[in-house]
Amino acid sequence: MSVLHTMSEHIVPLRIYVTIFLALLVGTALTVWAGFRDFPGQLNVIIALTIAVIKATLVVLYFMHVRYSSRLIWVVFTSALFWLVILFALTFSDYWTRCWLPIC
Amino acid sequence: MAEGHIATEHTASHPALQHHFENLEQQREAGTLGMWVFLVTEIMFFGGMFLAYTLYRTQYPQAFASASNHLSWQLGALNTGVLILSSFTMALAVYSAQIGKRRNQIVCLALTILLGLTFLVVKAIEYHEKYVDHLIPGRLFPGNPFNPGKVHLLPGASANNVEMFYWIYFAMTGMHAVHMIIGVGVLSVIMYFAARGRYGPEYHNPVEISGLYWHFVDIIWIFLFPLLYLLGRHLEHGG
């Protein structure tokens, strides 16, 4: 190794992969089960999205190694999510306020 | 970094080291960052469709629920399981490369590809069912125009908006399927090079970053499944 070479790769142990895999399957089963039950109000959507977000987070952190990656990678990924929020928030600022005036 | 140290020595450089990089570590960093930046573009790409979905679902909840209930949740759930398993085998492929097990790499990559193909076959079956049920939106097939007759309409649902759901369904799952096909193609190339012994503990960045792409496509489906297949199930029995 030259002076400029740094060994920074982390090898994720097998058992973590297995655990995450099983957790994802459980999450899927849970999503289906919750989908068929009638929860009050908007809870069905909230539960479905929460489970999906948790599953996605597990994939990102462990399968995609973000848990073991540099801060830069974390920032890159998070900024994409942030930009999605911008797209949604400002677009819905139009659609959800259109009927605030009596023109609908 | 040592002052005055000129980094031009290439003592026994790895054959995969490209000439414009100083060392493999820099090359790996660049490759990984590059794939993540690309995934950012993919997130924004799908984001536009998720926006349309969210907008119209909130506007036509009953129609969307009715349309969604006509999809086969079993096939959707099966496909979800298939993709999750394929992500697992993909992670194992990277792991095998990291510890230098060539045979395991090939097996895991092959399994991942097979599972991806399984997903696509199931998707094709679903699409065929839609064709038979006259649920292809608009006049994409002029001889088989859209007809929501097969869909049980919940109270408050209008047939028009059922077509909107299917339009979005095909746009989103279709685009996802395109990405799956590309992923299968990429992994096939990677598997070919893995079989030739190209990847080992010192150099396996292409396997890693292909894995990143594959996991990303899996994540899109993780969201598509509940949003498209399960949104109206709780209303199925009368509601």
Added chain:
Amino acid sequence: MKAFETFETPAAARVNYINAQYGLKSWLLTRDHKRIALLYLGSISFFFFIGGLYAMFIRLELLTPQGDLLSSTTYNKVFTQHGIIMIFFFLIPSIPATLGNFLVPMMIGAKDLAFPRINLLSWYIYLLGGIITIYALLAGGVDTGWTFYAPYSTTFSNSYVIAAGLGIFISGFSSILTGLNFIVTIHTMRAPGMNWFRLPLFIWSHYATSLVMILGTPVIAITVLLLAFERLTHVGIFDPASGGDPVLFQHLFWFYSHPAVYIMVLPSMGVVSELIANFSRKNIFGYKFVAFSSLAIAVFGFLVWGHHLFVASQSVYAGMIFSFLSFAVAIPSAIKVFNWTATLYKGSISYDTPMLFALGFIGLFTVGGMTGLFLAALAVDVHVSDTYFIVAHFHYIMVGGALFGYLGGLHYWWPKISGRMYPEGWGRFSALVIFVGFNLTFLPQFVAGYLGMPRRYHAYPPEFQVFNVLSSAGASILGFGLLIPMIYLVWSMRYGKQAEANPWHLPGLEWRTASPPPTENFLITPIVTWEAYEFAPPEETQVIGKFKEETEQA
């Protein structure tokens, strides 16, 4: 002058990136970022010429109030295609793909971009998109306006919408790959000692531009695809009969297309920072402010797209939010203008051609930016929307801003790129002609627009004719002025004076290697120990206006 003059000026390299290899294949299959930059230079010049031809037809038609030169459908196609070619095939790639590709590795001390083959691929993708778009133009054209609004584009237009959309979709990938390459390169390939705050401002602005390319372009990509899908199925998310909303198209379209204008102008601002500092022989005033303002423009630029929807039945409450944010986005741009001005103050200014373009930029961009503030105000925008006021506003930014920066940068780095000097007299002359022609073209349009002349009309009420005649006269002068550099730059490649490595005597890293550079840019990897724009050692910059040595010698 000590900081860089102790550095040995390299001898003219006999082997440089141009003569290193001969043959068409060595150019078409090159991985050298400098050659790819030249490939882009040729192709974008071609598209600029095509876009300019369309502009000529517009101005010819508008000489008279009657729609007598072109039918209304043809006129619709002409202005649509002028917009599509100029925006997607000239302005968006212009500086990043030519000057950016050439200079980014050199300015950070790297041998190439992070992904040379992807760089070449992005050029081929750009060409493919261009060819498909030209096919659409030749097969019959597209008449929806470059903005492709639904439902005209999805349902009623009989023109080649899908083909044109496909061309744009494909060229978007070129943009994305360029931005990706820049981001990764700047993060991972800086030479030892080149920390973030020693980077030239050209790099900061290209980094910010790349962020916009990455985050914005995918949205127009999906929007064009959804538009095509709707056209094919005859129903969809933008179709009211299906329960859709045409305004959703506008939201998705402008989510990219507003940040796109920052893709067009940010690189130009980076060039101007270089030109102002270097041709005042003075460190840029407020380096960190200028650097961070580039990032701020990139971020804020994503928050304002709704100002294109003020009259599109967008909610007035959303309108107020977007109006406020549109005022806010002007602030970082203004910060740059203030810092450039402060840099000029007590600088040792030389009025070479690049500096003339940079000074022109500052004035014209300010006019464009200020008129943008008028448009951020809801009430004014309602009055001048879809009039020539808007046309004038964005041309001041796109031509007076982006194009001027491009021309200034092209002249400034021409010796580095070609190894030759352009003829300075002709350079200054053409800069002046372009400046005069440009203002004569677009200043009358502000007035015409304010008085009510609508845009995208080939016939107009006779009271607007005088403005149109002035404008068309200006356009001829502008066209003539733009032809001159095309001629002398090509001429100079063969007959121009041979340039030394550092003909302007400047401290930038790109000047510390031969002109033209060798293929690997630097013969040894540089170790950077100086700040950007270090015209004198730090301890001497306290003396204002004169270097200490010269004062003592006097």
